[in-house]
Amino acid sequence: MESQTQNKSVALIVGVTGMVGISLAEALNNPTTLGSPWKVYGVARRPKPTWFPSSSLHRYISLDVCNLDETYHHLSSISNEVTHVFWVALHAGETEEINVSVNSLMLNNVLKVLTLSPTSPLKHVALQTGTKHYMGPIEGVIPANQIVPAVDPPFHEESARLPGPNFYYALEDILISYTPKFTWSVHRSSIIIGASSRTIYNxxxxxxxxxxxxxxxxxxxxxxxxxxxxxxxxDMVDSGLLADQQIWASVLSDKAKNQAFNCSNGDVxxxxxxxxxxxxxxxxxxxxxxxxxxxxxxxxxxxxxxxxxxxxxxxxxxxxxxxxxxxxxxxxxxxxxxxxxxxCSMSKSREYGFFGYVDTYxxxxxxxxxxxxxxxxxxx
Known part of the structure; x- marks a missing residue:
């Protein structure tokens, strides 16, 4: 029994009340999901909403991960359990410089607490970003019809970064800096379709x-x-499909470790x-x-x-x-x-073994x- 407990997959979903956070919690609670059985912790800044499916979590943790002391207070007690982090949190500020600063602080605080122990069981962090990786900031900078992607669509993961601040780049660099303490994957989502009243870009x-x-x-x-x-x-992406891709990259394929993947439904x-x-x-x-x-x-x-x-x-x-x-x-x-x-091109995702598809309509x-x-x- 002790061995089973030690080997159990334990997830921490940061941003659990967002569209993809909910889908992750429900997917990980399914006994047929890859890596099952899962023990699932969920973090969100505000208290749990009435519509949230409580049965999908072992514990709901309300905390502000911008505050390192508060993060330590709430997460240090489970740092000896968490094997996988699913990062679907987002702070949207008035400038991209603010976004870089605040989102980096949030991710760094959580990772600092979870990796304090030299025997930390953390294996993998799945980071959700998006197509702003290819376009740069889309609000309040230049008119949308004048935005020029790094390459002509469809977007490909190997495209060079754009000049200028982009908090997606900053978060990727933070994950890379922790190598080889744990592996990571980046999930560049298309326009997300899901159900939540607590997602900023919905x-x-x-x-x-x-x-x-x-x-x-x-x-x-x-x-x-x-x-x-x-x-x-x-194109768009179903939040359930995005959750499935993150779980796939986290637990199934060694080839998918330390890689970035686009995620869309597969249709246009x-x-x-x-x-x-x-x-x-x-x-x-x-x-x-x-x-x-x-x-x-x-x-x-x-x-x-x-x-x-x-x-x-x-x-x-x-x-x-x-x-x-x-x-x-x-x-x-x-x-x-x-x-x-x-x-978004899904060729790399399919090449690496993820074949999920959803009809957008x-x-x-x-x-x-x-x-x-x-x-x-x-x-x-």
Whole structure:
């Protein structure tokens, strides 16, 4: 019995209430998941929300990992257990320099505590980043339609880094600095589809709140992006698939250790087709094709809808949320204004042995249903 306990896989999910954090917790709680049986600890800055699936965790730990003393207080007692860290936490500040500083501090604090002992059992750290690796910061720096990726899409993992600060680069360098104490993997996600009210850049929830307000007020559900994105290819990634890739890289393949992998669903779509699907089959709002003659200040309009969302929450008995806390209109507007096709190559991932695939349309429908079950958005 002692031997079984010592050899058990023990995960620490940092950022457990985000879209991928929830998917990781649920996947690791499944007895058929790679590396099972897992003991799972989850860390988040705020207390556990009512919708969180508590049964998926051994313990929920509320702490601010920016504070080293607090991190030590909460994590030192489990540092002799944790074998795998899944880093899906994110701090988004006003500048990329702030992002580099704060996100680096967070990761360093956790790793310092977990590796204090020379006999630390920590084997692997899976780090989630994203396609900003190839594009650089997308908000408040240069217009989205003027962003130039390091290489033409589809994005490939071996592409050179862009000049200038990027906190994704900083976090990768921190992991590399710990070699060979533990192995690591980096997971550069596409636009993530999942269900949480505590994810900063939540495209699907922003769209869902926007559609809900349009339906409530009887106003058009206009596309807030450009003609280019309307008519060109894009991709997304299901949070469950992203969790599966992180677990695969962490426990199964030695070849996948100390490598970076893109992660997308494996299909592509055009926003003009997806928009009609959202209108007709997901949100029940009137479809309107893009009209270039109509000026639409999406970000400005969403800022005015706080009281409307409060009414919707009250009338439908939803989770108490504020529109500015659960939507990211600026980020969505940027993504829908790119002057290039947002597509990730999955060739390396497949070459190394990960063959996960999800249909984007089915994924969106499933996660919107989940948001309704969680009472984050109303049912139709």
């Amino acid at each position: 495209t699907l929830l922003t769209l869902a709140v926007y559609a809900t307000i349009c339906r409530y007020e009887g106003t058009p559900f206009r596309y807030p992006g450009s003609r280019f994105t309307w008519e060109h290819f894009c 779509f055009m926003w003009k087709n997806l928009w009609k699907f959202l209108c007709d089959e997901v949100f029940d709002v009137k479809y309107e094709p893009l009209d270039d003659e109509i000026e639409f200040d999406f970000v400005g309009e969403m800022k005015k809808k706080g009281s409307v969302w409060d009414e919707i929450v009250e009338k439908n008995g939803l989770e108490k949320t504020k529109i500015e806390e659960i939507t990211c209109p600026g980020a969505l507007k940027a993504v829908l204004s790119f002057g290039f096709q947002h597509v 089915k994924s969106i429908r499933m996660w919107v249903d989940r948001l309704r079950e969680m009472k984050i958005i109303p049912t139709i």
